[in-house]
Amino acid sequence: MEAGEAKSKKAGGSRLCCICNQRRPVLKRPKTLQQICRECFYEVFEEEIHQVIVGNRLFKSGERVAIGASGGKDSTVLAYVLSELNRRHNYGLDLFLLSIDEGITGYRDDSLETVKRNEVQYGLPLQIVSYKDLYGWTMDEIVKMIGLKNNCTFCGVFRRQALDRGAALLKVDKLVTGHNADDIAETVLLNILRGDIARLSRCTSITTGEDGPIPRCKPFKYTYEKEIVMYAYFKKLDYFSTECIYSPNAYRGFAREFIKDLERLRPRAILDIIKSGEDFRIATTTKMPEQGTCERCGYISSQKWCKACVLLEGLNRGLPKMGIGRPRGSGNDQKDTKARSTAKSIESKQCGSLEF
Ligand SMILES: Nc1ncnc2c1ncn2[C@@H]1O[C@H](COP(=O)(O)OP(=O)(O)OP(=O)(O)O)[C@@H](O)[C@H]1O
Structure with a gap:
């Protein structure tokens, strides 16, 4: 240098x-x-993403790929760059935008307007799937019932499944999300702080869910958030920049600030945290969850019922804490212990988690 x-x-x-x-x-x-200069910035930014895509063999020619599009900076830049690279390097991909409408007035309704404009600007077909249609509840209604404390748990669990269901509607082979290097470093740190070894071993993978219905990839795994913001700014991309009105999430916020402080002192810190996460060895004695299917909806689950079904049952029975705290008398009665362990494992889920 x-x-x-x-x-x-x-x-x-x-x-x-x-x-x-x-x-x-x-x-x-x-x-x-x-x-x-600006031109060299565009070039290195796009070329690094291209190298990540090629080096990790993220796609095969002819694949249909859905871009999880929230209207925010990350997924907007992802949609723009991926369609550019697809053209420039002849990846041969059929790209789609997939948006989940959580039903958050004053937030998601506005950001969806941005995605609808992106649909026209980038010429990518858009599919919108809503919590209301899938689960019968909007996040506004859920928050009215449960308050602000655990709403991110419901939102994160439902979004993960909603993205899979939307991807199935679009009949895509893969789903890509705009999770960036900062998000991944932050999740490595959070999983260490929570002692969550199962998630720690998964959260740095560039592709996950290969054993599930639709694999998910993170082409921005090594892309810094600050560079994404700069790219969007210089390219004048149309994105929505308001934070979710329901996500206070102090613990994740603390980890985020800590990483930003480290980055100020040493920019490489973000990449080094990701590398540490990748290189962790899991002891062979550590018990890992076994993947199966939910007895109720058939969705992928390591428990008798998937997390979305446990939470939904609580909502529908007017016992919203059932899926959060100690479940009492659910349809899982015979397997009460199992249901409790499901509830416990989702207790720590937070908005913005890579687990979706
Ligand atoms: N409502 C949604 N619909 C579709 N995809 C979503 C939605 N929310 C999040 N995602 C996907 O998950 C990624 C990470 O989401 P997160 O909530 O951490 O937002 P973020 O870091 O602010 O990203 P963005 O800037 O794209 O909103 C997004 O980049 C996007 O690909």
Whole structure:
């Protein structure tokens, strides 16, 4: 980098982009702190994602791929970059936008308007699936019943399944999400803080759910959030930037701030946390959950009933805490112990978790 910096200085003292050494730099690249021009930024940003896609063999030619589109910066940049790369490198993919409408007035209704505009701007067909249609409840109704305390648990569990159901409607081979390097580093840290070894071993995988109905990929696994924001800004992409009105989530917020502090001191910290997560060895004596199917809805589950069914049963019986705290007298009566362990394992689920 020192050589690059020296090179980037012109004879007269004014700096030049340390990649092309021709144009004036307009930004300091967050990942490397290099001073670079806009054109070189676009190029390195897109090329790194292309290399991740190719290096990890994320897609096969002819596949139908749904992009989980929330209207936020990450998934908007993902939709834009993936359709560019698909054209440029002839990936041969059929791309779709898939949005889950959680039913949050003043948040998701507005962000869905953004996705509808993206549908036209990027020429990608859009499928919207709502909690109301799938589960009979909107998040507004759930919050009215349960309050603000555990609402992220319901939302995260339902969203995970809703994305699978939407992907099945679209008959896609894969689902991609805009989870970025910061999200993954944060989840590594949270799983360590919670002692959740099963999730720790999964959360750094670039592709998950290969044994389930539809595999999920994270092409932004190594892409820094700050660079995504810069890319969206310079490209003037149309995205929605408001935080969810129901997600206070202090614990995750603390981990996020901690990672941002580390990044300020040493940008590589994010990549190093991901690497540590990847290299953790799980002791052979650690008991891992066994994958099966929910007896009620047939969805993938490591328990008798999947998490969505346990939560939904509680909502429908007017006992919303059933799926959160100690379940009493559910349809799982004979397997009360199992139901309790399901409830316990979802207790720690939070909004923004990679588990969806
Ligand atoms: N309602 C939704 N519909 C479809 N996909 C979603 C939805 N919510 C989240 N996702 C997918 O999950 C990824 C991570 O979601 P998260 O809630 O962590 O949001 P984020 O980091 O703010 O991302 P974004 O900026 O795309 O909203 C998103 O990038 C998107 O691909």
